[in-house]
Amino acid sequence: MKRIWPFLRKSKAAMVLLAVELAIIGFTLAQAVQPAANYEIMPDQWEVIAKNATIDYDEEGRIGAVEPAEEESILRTSQLRLSAGHYKIEADYNFVPTQNKDEQESHAGVYFMADDAMVVTGERELFAVGRTHDTVVLNVRYTNKTIRLVAYDGGGVFTLGKVTIQQDRVYAWVRVLGWLLAAFFLDLLLLLFLPTSPLAIRNADLRGCLFLLGGAVLLASMPVLMQGGGIFGDDIHFHLSRIEGIAQGLKSGQFPVRIYSQAKNGYGYAPSLFYGELCLYFPAVLRTLGVSVQLSYHLYVLAVQMLTAGIAFYSFRQMFSHNKTALLGSVLYLLNPYRLQNLYWRAAVGEYTAMAFLPLIPAALCLLYGKKEPTKKQAGVACTEMVIAFGMLLQTHMISLEIMVLATAVFCLFHLRRTFSRCVLFVWLKSVAIVLLLNLWFLLPFLEIMGSGIYGGMYGGTTMNAGRMIQRLGYTIPELFTWNTYSKNIGIELIIGCMVFLWVWIGHDEEIPHREQKIGLWSTGIGLAACWASTNTFPWGLVGALPGKISGILLAIQFPWRYLTLAAILLTLATLCAVSLLRPKKLARPLAVLLLSASLLGLGLFYREFFPYESRSYRGDCGELVYADSIVSNMSWYYDNLYLPAGAKENRDGFVFETEVTTAKVERIEKTENGVMLQYVCDKEADGKIELPLLYYPVYSIKEGAGTLFKTENGMLGIQVPVGSSGTIRVAVQEPLHWRLVELVSVVTILVWTESSQKKKRKMVCEKA
The missing domain is CATH 1.20.58 (Methane Monooxygenase Hydroxylase; Chain G, domain 1)
Structure with missing residues (x-):
């Protein structure tokens, strides 16, 4: 200082x-x-603005549309003075939905409006269906005294009692x-x-490269740096809902979060048992602090962008020992069209997060499989890189993990002698053991769930026809190698880079350095094979005809172009090998300029096409998130159906119950934050059964009362109660004891591994001293 x-x-x-x-x-x-703004609006304080609806008081003294009518804004408050920030709107209401001509269920809610432009966000928060009390959050951008709260009715009966507006001071x-x-x-x-700063990075070359890399991160992050931008893509609702679900789980005391209790309209949904979500705890924690789901997601994307750039630069620098080569590779990888497509067109959160860690795997392999046996230090670095890479793939995207394991296995089998050398084999065994122990808290529940045979919706089959269905979804070869709509390509710059590498390898008389030759050939070979696997010319039908276990694993990719995840990192490596080989000939700089120009042109074409589409859609904070896609499905049930228990059947507005299960008399049942509470009476002739309004997942236990939990024929959680019994039963989220024990194992592994790494670092420092 x-x-x-x-x-x-x-x-x-x-x-x-x-x-x-x-x-x-x-x-x-x-x-x-400042003191928190606090307004209380009673039924007689609303101003009627409805043009078609019949506005009156209902039997409970609430005011609103007492008969179904066309959708419109029906009520508004007088002008309010609100400062910038988040506001909790708590309301007592009655809402009876209707369906329009397209059989879409109506919804109702509130929004802010202001006389001045840009003051409020324009989002509409919708109240939950089937409840009479709810709290939503609305946002104000700029302090203003012309803001009004407006009640919106989608066409059903909608009346409001007391409504309070309170500023969120935590936020x-x-x-x-x-x-x-x-x-x-x-x-x-x-x-x-800054070069003149006393803390400046002294290596000017490194400083300049990192500065330019930061600029590339900003270029790749333009959509999320815009007001309301970046909340677009095929899977965006699902992933925003995951953030919301994890946040709700944390608020209710779950850790780790195993089930989204509010999802599926309170029936609960458990993607967390099937899908690694560790990275999503970052935006979810922000969400618990009052940050909007949009801003939480924006910050998550920015964090992933910086992580991707940082890991890529570190890995490429380790492999090529050259700052500018590492910078070039990082920029090409960061701006890769397939990666940008995952980020913005598809919003494939798991896949683009997994891509951040991929460069560590070839970096580790280069240390282990060089011309000479790895030193003790190199083996230690490689082990750490493997643990981080494969561990985070497990926690972000299982399909990317599968692809990388297959590619790495091919490489290791080809180098069988080195793989089974004492040093390398020890690194592999140690890495696998640490990854398993670190992730045992997720793996054990996952394996139990998958082994139960109750949840199989995510696999499409293991027949030749199933393989052909996947093949049909592949890209065409012209799509893969050219700029096109939706950026369905691997990147022209990488194709140029691979062609240059092959030209150098084939045409040069001088001996090519062993390291660049080996990295380039392996990267080009497996990378182009991955490109082929992503097209509709690859024989996925034959893959589906393989023995059941093998084909089941290979066909779990769902879409063949996921192999471009592997191709992107490997073809980037091949391109860097070409640049490295041309450096002695003074041709590296012209090639780098050509590659960067092609990459930036591709980025410009991507944004020119993306932004007009992206600007059409706005995502609200919570209620809007839940219902925004009601045109195609009721967002209360949106979270897809991949992880439903066998027997559970959905339609657009709820679950279908084909089998009558309940035999005991249920006098009262109500949903709680993490389960249900009920009162029952069972006759004296036989044990009774009660079907609960909860999807069956093995995360519940009976906290009060007697009974045995089981899965019903409808895929719901059921309770078998003793003959002649009666009373109160409370069912809530509580993990099995052995799940808690393996969580402890993972925590201990983290502590032991961290302490061991610190000891090695201290020992190295002492030896140098």
């Missing part, structure tokens, strides 16, 4: 920046310490913390990159 302050005092620009940062933080702090303080962190990291970056 003694060196930093004199530097700042000498720089007028630095002092201006500090003044601006302090002003922003001070303004945000002043807003946070106000989170904003202060957010600005403090933003100012800290901005200042730190400036101190690291």
Whole structure:
């Protein structure tokens, strides 16, 4: 600090920046310490604005549309003065939905409007169907005194009782913390990159490369840096719902979150048992602090972008020992069309997160399978890289894990002698053991669930026809190698890079360095094979005809173009090998300029096509998230049907119960935050059965009362109660004891592995000293 302050005092620009940062933080702090805005609106305080609906008071004294009519805004408040921030809208209401001519269920809710432009976000929060009390969150961008709360009816009967508007003070303080962190990291970056700074990175070449890499991250993140942008894509609702579900689970006391209790309209849904979600805890924690689901997702995307750039640069620098080569590879990988398609067109959160960790695998293989046996230090580094890479693939995207395991297995089998050498085999065994122990908290429940045979919706079959169905979804070869609609290509720059590598390898008389030749040939060979596997010319039908277990694993990819995940990293490596080989001939720079130009042109074409589509859709915070796709499905039930228990059947507006299960008399049943509470009476002739409004997952236990849980024929959670019994039963989320024990094993493994790594580092430092 003694060196930093004199530097700042000498720089007028630095002092201006500090003044601006302090002003922003001070303004945000002043807003946070103000008394929270608090309004209470009674039924007689609403102004009627409906044009078609019949507005009156119902029997309970609530006001609103007492008869179904066309959808419209029906009520509004007087003008309110609200400062920027989040507001909780808590309402007592009655809502009876109707269906329109397209058999879409109607919904009702509230939104903010203002006389001045850009003051409010325009989102509409919708109240839950089947309840009479709900809390939603609305956002205000700028402090204004012309804001009104408006009640919106989608066509059903909708009446409102008492409504309260209260500012979320937690979020106000989170904003202060957010600005403090933003100012800290901005200042730190400036101190690291300004050449005259006492903390500047002394290697000018490295400093320049990292600066340009940061610019590439900003270029790749343009959609999420725009107001309301980046919330678009095929799977965006599912993944935003996952963030919301994890946040709700954390609020209700679950850790780790095993089930989204509010999903499926309170029936609960458990993607967490089938799908790694560790990285999504970051946006979910932000969500629990009051950050909107949109901003939480934006921050997650930015974090993944920086992580991808950082890991790629580290890995390529380790492999090629050259800063500019590492920079080129990182930019090409960051701006790869398939990766951008995953980010923005498809919103494939698991897949694009997994791609952040892929470069570590070839980096580790280069250490283990070089011309010479790896040293003890290299083996240790490779082990750490393998643990991080494969562990995070397991926690982000199982299909990417499968693809990378297959590719790595082919490589290891080809190098069988080196693989079974003492040093390398020990690294593999150690890496696998650590990955398994670290992830045992997820793996054991996953294997139990999959082994039960109750949940099989995610697999499409193991026949030749199933393989042909996958083959039909593949890209055409012209699509794969050219710029096209939706960026269905691997990147022209990578094709150019591979062609140059093959030209250098075939045409040069001089001996090619062993390292570049080996990396380039393996990367080109497996990379082009992965490209072929992603097309509709690959014989996936024959894969489906393989013995059941093998074909079942291979066909789990669902879409063949997922193999472009593997192709993107390998063809980037082949391209870097071409650049590295041309460096002695002074041709590396022209090739790098050509590749970067092609990559930036592809990015421009991508954004030119993407932004008009993306701007058509706006995603609200919570209620809008749940119902926004009601045109194609009721978002209460949206979370897909891949992880439903056998017997559970959905239609557009709920579950279908084909079998009568309940035999005991249920006097009262109500859903709680994490389960249900019921009162029952069982006759004296036989044990009774009660079917609960919860999907069957082995995460529930009986917390109060007597009975045995089982899966009903309808895929629901059932209770068998003793003959002649009666009373109250409370069922809530509580993991089995052995799941809790393996969680403890994973925690202990983290501590032991971390401490072991620190000891090795301290030992190395002492040896150098």
